[in-house]
Amino acid sequence: MRSAQSAPICWATYGVLGGGSQEGAGSREQGAVSGGAIEGCGSRKWGARRRTAGCQIRVMKKYRSPVAWQxxxxxxxxxxxxxxxxxxxxxxxxxxxxxxAAISIEANIVEGYALSTPLQFRRHLRIALGSAAETECLIETASELGYLPDQTISRMRRLLDETLATLFGLVRKRSHPAPCSQLPAP
Structure with missing residues (x-):
């Protein structure tokens, strides 16, 4: 028998928080459950009865945890x-x-993270990418016009490159879900 730590985990979808008028009744959206976050594993219905049937429930982290937001x-x-x-x-x-533009990047990451569905999270990540591209363009213009010191511009470019890299990684990860594997039966 496998230990709980080495058991396969489904990473196909982002954890989804339940709530609202469907509390306790289950949601038809893949991965949704009442009162917590769950990794969806292919079933289109999740309710209180099937909460752990084949997938690992994980705790929703604070919005400050994604490296892209940081x-x-x-x-x-x-x-x-x-x-x-x-x-x-x-x-x-x-x-x-x-x-x-710069504040829009982090605001869209947080908003998508808080909305709790994979589709909405991906949508807001793409909006954040657009804001990052806008920020990059404006930083270049400010640099060429001499509005900001070179040292500040290079620091902003470095942070922007790191932000873009993490955003691209998140979008890529969320756009192509990995196949699920079931947890072993108890």
């Missing part, structure tokens, strides 16, 4: 501080837009 948050903080320090009437519109 990098996006660092980027937003650096961007806000740099924009505040470099404020000039000519650069106002550009730096305000850089702020909005």
């Amino acid at each position: 990098r996006a948050h660092q980027l937003a903080i650096v961007t806000f501080k740099a924009a505040d320090a470099a404020y000039h009437p000519r650069s106002r519109a550009l730096l305000d837009q850089v702020r909005r």
Whole structure:
């Protein structure tokens, strides 16, 4: 018999929180259960009766746990501080837009994470990617116009590259679910 630690785990879908009017009745969405998060393993119905039938229930982590959010948050903080320090009437519109784009990255990661369905999470990750591309474009423009110091620009580029890499990884991971394997019977 396998130990619980070496048992295969289904990583095909993102954990889904139950709730709302369907509490206790089960949801027809793959992976949904009442009162917790579960990894979906192919069945289209999950209710209180089949909570652990073939898949591992996992605890929902806080939104601060994804590395993509951590990098996006660092980027937003650096961007806000740099924009505040470099404020000039000519650069106002550009730096305000850089702020909005940078904060949008982390806000979309959090919103998608909180909505708790794989489809909505992927959608918000893609929106975050769009905001990251916008941030990159605006940082380049601010750099070429000399609105921000070179040291700040290089730090922002590094954080943006890390954010984009983690976002691309998350989108790729969520777009192509791995096949599930069942947990062994007790």
